Amino acid sequence: MDVILLLSTAAAGLSAVSSHAERQYHFVSEAKSMSEAQRYCREKHTDLAIVDSMEVVKLLNDMAGQHNQSAWIGLHDERDTWRWSMSDPSFYGPGETEFRPWGDWGTQQLANGPMDIWPNAEFVLIKSHMIWTEAQSYCREHHTDLASVRNLTESQQIADLVAGEGKYWIGLYRDSWKWSDGSNSSFKYWAANEPNLRASKVCVAAAFDNSGKWEDLDCGLEKPFICYGPVPVSMQVIKVRVQKPNGVDLNDPAFLAAMLVEGEKEPKGPGLDDNVQVAWRKQPDGQVFQKEEKKRDEL
Incomplete structure (x- = not known):
């Protein structure tokens, strides 16, 4: 019986490949503004670099080598982007996630404590002094979440509740840093x-004279930049002939999976390295193995 094995391996190159996600990073030394760098990355690769783990930070630091200045990555600040701490969409009616109760009590940066909300919109004042993130953790641990204010009625309820009591955190916050x-x-x-x-x-660069840590800069500055794209894959097809063991269904999924495990241990061959993935190629009838027809002179 004959079977086809597909062996795929990442193509070699000078760019750095992240194992955390299937991305290949490309360091471009030509200085460009943030918008020019973004346009280049989208035309030549996928986009400006996403940095979402310390593994990627280390990879970019290693790739930058002796480069001792900063380079654009894909993070930027979208100003005036507000959202509620309570993220469950079923909690809100039409248009209620966009309701903004701006007013004397809603725009303050200092507060006595958090205001918690129950699913039935019963508000509870918590008079302990906390920063916003501590207030959020407290409300989520002891109640439901920081208060979402969905409409004018709830806005008035809170205004009545806090009258003369100072200022209190609610669940509205701005998370404006976005990836390109x-x-x-x-x-x-x-x-x-x-x-x-x-x-x-409102744009961000990784400073390679400071361990790749981030700094926000004027987007018009011309700097080197880092793109990312998919990891290129080369493919080799290997034809395997096996003799069917007695009582074994070669197309049984468990048997095929076990054979792949063994195949991944020793897939060495010309141009192959340790970063190899092995997969079966199915025949038109959906089976992996097919019976080999004997030639006439073999009968």
């Missing part, structure tokens, strides 16, 4: 005293 390709990652690697949050500083 729309990826969602909470990983941050800011340098000390960064970001500065000045009006013109």
Whole structure:
């Protein structure tokens, strides 16, 4: 019986490949503004670099080598991006996630404590002094979440509740740092005293004279930059002939999986390295193995 094995391996190259995600990073030494760098990366690769783990930080530091300045990555600041701490969409009616109760009590940066909300919109004042993140953790641990204010009625309920009591945190916050390709990652690697949050500083570069830590800069500055793209894959097809053992169904999924495990141990061959993935190629009838027809002169 004959079977086809597909062996795939990442193509060799000078760019760095992340094992955390299937991305290949490309360091471009030509200085460009952030928008020019983004355009280049989207035309030549996929987009400006996503940095979502310390593994990627180390990889980029190693790739930068002796480069001792900063280079653009894909993080930027979308100003005036607000959202509620309570993220469950079923909690909100049409238009309620966009409701913004701006007013004297809603725009303050200092507060006595958090305000918790139950699913039935019963508000509870917590008078302990906390920063916003501590208040969020407290409400999630002891109740449901920081208060979402979904409509004018709830806004008035809170206004009545806190009248004369000072100022209280609610669940509205601004999470404006976004990746160029729309990826969602909470990983941050800011340098000390960064970001500065000045009006013109809405783009981010990794400073390779400071362990690749991030700094926010004016987007018009011309700097080297880092792109990412898919890991290129080369493919080799190997034809394998086996003799069917007695009582064994060669197309049984468990048997095929066990054979792949053994095949991955010793897939060495010309041009192959240790970064090899092995897969079966199925025949048109959906089977992997097919019976070999004997030639007439073998009968």
